[in-house]
Amino acid sequence: MAGLCPGRDHGIGRGVPLMTRSEWLDTATARVRFSRDRERVRRELEDHLNDRIDAAREQGMDYPEASAAAVEAMGDPEPLAVELGKVHSPWLGRLWVLSRVLAVFALLVLVLAFLSGNLWSPLRTTLLGYGVWELEVPPEVEDINGRTITRTGLWEDMDLGEQGGYHWRVPLAFTQYSANQDTGGDGIYSMELHLTAETARFWEPWADSETVLAVEDNTGCQYSSWLPAGGTEAAPYFYANGSSDGLGKSHATVYIYFMPDNRDLKWLDLTIGDTVLRVDLEGGVRP
């Protein structure tokens, strides 16, 4: 605070300690303890002070005179500071800051959970495309072993209905024959079958629960879930990959290797726990 200014007598405030604008503003807002509030109040009072200066200058004062007159007219900042301090409780401001800190913290936790992948798999699926299943029929070309692949059957959107609390669908299945031109022998008959299970109980996705899958066809042939000793041409065999989108929809891709000499194949029974799903393959397993 400036002391008495006998040398700078502007004709106003005689005997009253003269303050500069910023001293007055600092004093008036000193008791507003929350800094954001303080800045806002200071801006408002400064604006007011500027209006007063403009008014004084319109009456013909020069700037220093007008400024001093304006500060003088604003009155004693001390009692104003006390009153403003009462109105602006710092607790509301602190609560506001605390809520922001908590929000940032919560966001951080979410990001970590999201990245760790233990939580929010639906979100990850949506945002990053994890677990988005490709339902594509591969082209009929030679495979990596030089075999010519011929598509022998193609099914789309087979609805297997409701069983065991899940709605089962086969969005895509196809059978193919890979001729082995090197040996001239029987090729490989196989099937790729996409199976989906939907439930409203998203916390009980089928593919994440204990998945017991068994495959048997109409000829009574049971398919091994272990790779046969002689390879896929030696015994009927299947394997499956399953995953869940975290929203109650599970998807499994089942690869089934038929016996090349099984000429009477009509349907497959997929046993999943207590549920038996019949996949009808009538007309189209063979070329």
Add this chain to the structure above:
Amino acid sequence: MRKNDRAAAPGGTAMLVLALLKSGEMYGYQIIEELERRSEQVFQLKEGTLYPLLHGLEKDGLVLARDAEAPNGRVRRYYRITSAGLRALEEKEQEWRVYARAVTTVLAGGCPS
């Protein structure tokens, strides 16, 4: 008449400020000038009274404040009355009428009927 910083009566300065804001949104300096003009220089509100009052009214939800650019390019804090403020104003006006009638009657030497 002596110039009053405070309108010492029921309702007081808050009532006058709310009554001013009823006619439209205003900023602090404007409120002081407008009150002086409308009261024919009787009420001269000081900054030391006005701002704690305005900020208190804002805290109580009787007025809303917003920062907006004034025609001269300055960003000003404008206040406008809320519906809760209008209700409070009505109550204060009512109290004031009772008070004013009582004072008038006493000054006239009569007895309120």
